Amino acid sequence: MAHASCMSTGKIGFEASLATNVLKTGKCVSCGACIAICPYACLQLTQGKPRLVKECQLCGLCAQACPRYGFSxxxxxxxxxxxxxxxxxxxxxxxxxxxxxxxxxxxxxxxxxxxxxxxxxxxxxxxxxxxxxxxxxxxxxxxxxxxxxxxxxxxxxxxxxxxxxxxxxxxxxxxxxxxxxxxxxxxxxxxxxxxxxxxxxxxxxxxxxxxxxxxxxxxxxxxFTYEGLMDEYLHGEKKVDLNEIQKMNIKGKLLLTTSRGLIEFPLAEIKRYxxxxxxxxxxxxxxxxxxxxxxxxxxxxxxxxxxxxxxxxxxxxxxxxxxxxxxxxxxxxxxxxxxxxxxxxxxxxxxxx
Ligand SMILES: Cc1cc2nc3c(=O)[nH]c(=O)nc-3n(C[C@H](O)[C@H](O)[C@H](O)COP(=O)(O)OP(=O)(O)OC[C@H]3O[C@@H](n4cnc5c(N)ncnc54)[C@H](O)[C@@H]3O)c2cc1C
Ligand code: SF4
Ligand code: SF4
Ligand code: SF4
Known part of the structure; x- marks a missing residue:
């Protein structure tokens, strides 16, 4: 594999790159790459998204790692x-x-x-x-x-x-x-x-x-988000005891194998999560x-x-x-x-x- 220098995004801080173009635009996929790559441990995962917890040193590495920024x-x-x-x-x-x-x-x-x-x-x-x-x-x-x-x-x-x-x-x-x-x-x-x-x-x-x-x-x-699918929908709305779920599958529907048998839910109902x-x-x-x-x-x-x-x-x-x-x-x-x-x-x- 040849080195693709064109993927480099230069030295840019977290606020100007990922906060503005990925987080605020709703494109973040919660992968954690930016957090792991930061050499100064400036970022932390908070409610599934990266957040600055220390002053950013503007090194630009998080922008180079993010799959939703400057990706080709x-x-x-x-x-x-x-x-x-x-x-x-x-x-x-x-x-x-x-x-x-x-x-x-x-x-x-x-x-x-x-x-x-x-x-x-x-x-x-x-x-x-x-x-x-x-x-x-x-x-x-x-x-x-x-x-x-x-x-x-x-x-x-x-x-x-x-x-x-x-x-x-x-x-x-x-x-x-x-x-x-x-x-x-x-x-x-x-x-x-x-x-x-x-x-x-x-x-x-x-x-x-x-x-x-x-x-x-x-x-x-x-x-899906855990809070949405598991807490709000399955546990809150459908009263499923999450401890009873043995297997989850999506095959045209959401299928739960539970100790009480197979339970099905329409995909249209979970799309919002x-x-x-x-x-x-x-x-x-x-x-x-x-x-x-x-x-x-x-x-x-x-x-x-x-x-x-x-x-x-x-x-x-x-x-x-x-x-x-x-x-x-x-x-x-x-x-x-x-x-x-x-x-x-x-x-x-x-x-x-
Ligand atoms: C969120 C999600 C959506 C999927 N959507 C589809 C789909 O639409 N169509 C389709 O054909 N297949 C889909 N898959 C893939 C499918 O569910 C199986 O993971 C795949 O077929 C491999 O099955 P297996 O029996 O070989 O894997 P197994 O031997 O059971 O191994 C499963 C592997 O998945 C990894 N894994 C489990 N959950 C996650 C997760 N949340 N994030 C990252 N890795 C995880 C585990 O580390 C494990 O190594 C999806 C999987 C996930 C996690
Ligand atoms: S659809 Fe799957 S691969 Fe695409 S951003 Fe969501 S989790 Fe990642
Ligand atoms: S110091 Fe950390 S948060 Fe700031 S640009 Fe570099 S990698 Fe990103
Ligand atoms: S690297 Fe991953 S977690 Fe960080 S902003 Fe980009 S998509 Fe979100």
Whole structure:
């Protein structure tokens, strides 16, 4: 990957860059990159958004890291793949497509779709390719409240299996990741978080991200605020005991698997709790990741878009070592059609914003 100096935004303070152009305009996606990158610890996450708690030293690094400031998909695509997508690549550049499923019953029991994210991390850890992974567990106090962790054992990776549909500031962990002296780290996150890491790589911000080896992106139509979806809607309005929820899923509806059975809610009712910054997001499938994974309506399987050589080595290594079983995807496949449609729909968001 060549260094893309054009992504540099120069020395500009937080107020003039992110506060004015990202926070005040409602574009912030609560990723935490600006907070983790600030060398003077000037920023803190308050109610999901960064806030100045010390005098800004005007170094400009937070602006260079933010995926919603001075972001160019075209430049970053070129940085990652050495070229831009062609017209017939509606969900970005890739080398291979597959549907896949973990082979470990413990993963299949906890995972969201086919357990591919967890199986890939498990393989990479066990094979010694990585010493840890940024992934999202649930907090012990609040059910399904996302808690980003640096998982370094199978048990920790397994604990993170399953989607939490509310925003997780995964990039806050970059400060911890930057302290790793030996060993490589995998990162699992939403497309906007992958964009932030690619932007940092392209800007030459190495300190916090140098040990990140592989980026696993999750497909995403949008995420919700915890206060809105869980507290106000499910607990407050629908009187759901949040402790009873065993699994959350979105497949045309919001589906809750609970100790009392399956409960369904229309998506139209929860739309208002979507994070505001998601409405201007154009990336459904994690187009800058090494591997992207989604459910796409499949039952018990995940859909994988293997985009880079690194992604290919990870996926085929996991398959050959027996951590995954995989099937090829053919033209006309229902999930493939859906992927094209959802990618197109999301790209229109950017045009409309
Ligand atoms: C907010 C959100 C919206 C999504 N929307 C869609 C969609 O519209 N269409 C679609 O096909 N797929 C969507 N997905 C992806 C899908 O839900 C599965 O995560 C994906 O198919 C991988 O399944 P798996 O069984 O392989 O993952 P698993 O093996 O179960 O692993 C799940 C991984 O997701 C990570 N994770 C969980 N919650 C979060 C979070 N809030 N933020 C970041 N990482 C998290 C965990 O760290 C874990 O590594 C969404 C996921 C999320 C979190
Ligand atoms: S990284 Fe910190 S010091 Fe630098 S501009 Fe941003 S807030 Fe200010
Ligand atoms: S999008 Fe991320 S980097 Fe940008 S202001 Fe929000 S939290 Fe900070
Ligand atoms: S819709 Fe876009 S901005 Fe919102 S969480 Fe998903 S990838 Fe991030």
């Amino acid at each position: 998909q075209t430049q970053l695509e070129n940085f990652v793949f050495g070229r831009n997508r062609k017209l017939d690549e509606p969900f970005g550049i890739y080398r291979q497509l597959a549907t896949a499923q973990a082979t470990d019953a413990r993963i299949l029991q906890r995972c969201q779709d086919g357990g591919v994210a967890t199986a890939l991390l498990t393989y990479a850890l066990k094979a010694g390719h990585i010493c840890g992974a940024v992934a999202v567990a649930s907090s012990r106090e609040k059910p399904f409240h996302p808690k980003p962790i640096l998982a370094s054992t199978f048990e920790e990776v397994l604990e993170c299996a399953g989607s939490k549909y509310t925003c997780s500031p995964n990039l806050l962990l970059l400060s911890e990741v930057g302290k790793q002296k030996n060993g490589r780290i995998a990162f699992v996150g939403m497309p906007c978080q992958i964009q932030a890491i690619r932007k940092m790589q392209a800007s030459g911000l190495r300190k916090q991200i140098d040990c990140i080896d592989v980026l696993v992106g999750l497909m995403c139509s949008g995420c 979507q994070q505001k910054g998601c409405s201007a997001c154009g990336d459904f499938s994690g187009e800058l990741a090494d591997i992207s994974i989604g459910g796409l309506g499949l039952n018990g399987w995940s859909f994988a878009i293997i985009r880079t050589q690194k992604g290919e080595a990870l996926f085929s290594g996991a398959e050959q070592a027996g951590f995954l079983r995989a099937k090829t995807v053919s033209a006309g496949d229902k999930a493939l059609d859906l992927l094209g449609k959802l990618s197109e729909k999301k790209r229109k968001n950017v045009a409309a914003a």
